[in-house]
Amino acid sequence: MNQKHQDTKAPAVEYLDSSSTDSVPGTLEGFHKQLQLLPPYRWLSQAIAGSGISARGLLIATPYLWLLLFFLAPFLIVLKISFSEYAIAQPPYTALFEWVDDIYIQVKLNLENYQLLYEDSLYWRAYLNSVKIAGISTLLALLVGYPLAYGMTRAPRHWRLALLMLVILPFWTSFLIRVYAWIGILKKEGLLNLLLLNLGVIDQPLTVMNTDIAVYIGIVYSYLPFMVLPLYASLEKMDDSLLEAAADLGCRPIKSFWQITFPISIHGVIAGCFLVFIPALGEFVIPDLLGGSGTLMIGKTLWAEFFSNRDWPLSSAVAVVLLLILVVPIVAFQKMQEKDKVA
């Protein structure tokens, strides 16, 4: 970690003096030179240079700026829409602010959307069902992913890179196509049923397609790499001599796994679980393609409210609540970790 930190620092110093170097056409530097001819761009870049913002300050500000631009601003827009009213207009909702007599701003907050979320059990059940499906999928992904990651770190060193590549390789194909492929496997006349029927394991084709089971399979399959990679990263750092020492002292392998290996990898486990749980909770594609019309998930409900029902205010309210449900456990987790560090 320390090593890396220094690596990034060194070139930054170098770049400070590099502004006078000749620009190479086709590079960003060259593009920047060309853009200097445009007044708004020139003003902006001069403002940045002249404002006395140091390189360090800019570096620290960048992630915040990023969050502000791509997270907070869209969220505020969604929040605004969620307090408006569905209308026949373009865009299809009423304005939140209105000028009255040119001096007053009239704010009309419509709470009906949130009230509806509370009153109509559909949304609550969709939320709870999403939490259930995402939770079980995360657990399954951990059960499948942990042995996989562990096996990878135990493999001979020269194999590891190849194994890592195999985990990443599916990403080279579109996610959508991979989910579509599961339709071919899981449907009634699909590969799975053909295989099991021919092996004589079953005599009636299984109905997996269009059920919750298909959704579990789809989610675990799609998000498994997100579980394996952080686990692999944390397990690989483990010092083997710890296990050897435990064995020397007469500790059984299973016990030393729970006493040493698992606690060391706990950060990988937590990171992996979050990386799987969070996207799975709002998942839309997998339940839509593999699940049945009875599979209730909040991502699907959100899509239907937006596209089929054209009800932007209500779907915005659904999105805001979904975000709050996600943010609360994440913040709680952060707090917990900080406490750990202090202690």
Add this chain to the structure above:
Amino acid sequence: MKFLAKSALAAVFLAGSGTTAWSADAVVNVYNWSDYIDESILAEFEKETGIKVVYDVFDSNDILETKLLAGGTGYDVVVPSGSFLSRQIQAGVFQPLDKSKLPNLGNMWDVVSERTAIYDPENAHSINYMWGTTGIGYNVEKIAERMSDAPVDSWKLIFDPAILSKFADCGVFMLNAPEEMIPAALNYLGEDPDSHDPKIIAKAEEVLLAIRPHIQKFHSSEYINALANGDICIAVGWSGDVLQARDRAAEAENGVNVNYSTPVEGALMWFDQMAIPKDAPNVENAHKFIDYMMRAEVMAKASNYVYYANGNKASQALLEPDVIGDTAIYPSDDALGTLYITTPYPPKVQRKVTRLWTKVKSGQ
């Protein structure tokens, strides 16, 4: 570090400039329903005018409306159905047509224009592309096998759970279109199909929930192939789509016989209207495209291919006998009397309707 800041700034501009190279001159972007055109028409239009047609399809009015209300679709010609069109005009989505650029207007048929004027006063924003009915498509043999005296020409086949349950095992599809299925259910009950009264609409909910267990899928385009392949017995669908399924089955010689019936209780008569969004990038080309579509021989070719009636009087002389002569496509005057039209729901009612539909589809 300065370099980093510059690069970031340049990258932002680079990303922003990628989206502007879009409105080239000789293009018309058309967004129409799926399975709804003879593609040789597009090729001939391109050849004659040198205008490239970018053709994109949808299968539900809802998706089209979502895009239109968000704005900036980039489409020059879109084809919403009447009640949706009317609402979208109200929202200010469309521009009035420049009729001086549409010399073929004289070809249009007053029987249709009078009705479409209910949605679009004086037909100021739209031209009829096709019209049709929403009725029942069925597999003749499979129905007869399961029930020899099945009421195939009545909504009872669909909305009476005792009857529909007989066909659940071989597959029933229903349009994913609440604005059409709720009026159909109300019509079956003898209520006003165009009712906007939530209490009346709630009656349709009961009917739909009762038959829900026997419906395999709610989808608005898959039923064409499903009927043609003999995968399903019954589909509530659009007239021309079912007739296309009939033809596909006949071409495949797979022994599947598909038929379409307009229920005796009455059926929805709908109109798909070509219109130009306000923010269309190629307004001139859009008018050229619409005018080309109004030519008698072009419209006749289109109807002969998709088995839908059109609103073009001049084209009727050029229609194949199995199109103009088929009462499923061009109903007799008596049958025309039983057809009903619907008007858009107000926003509050619309929300109830969509909620009802979610409930019906998810079965909860």
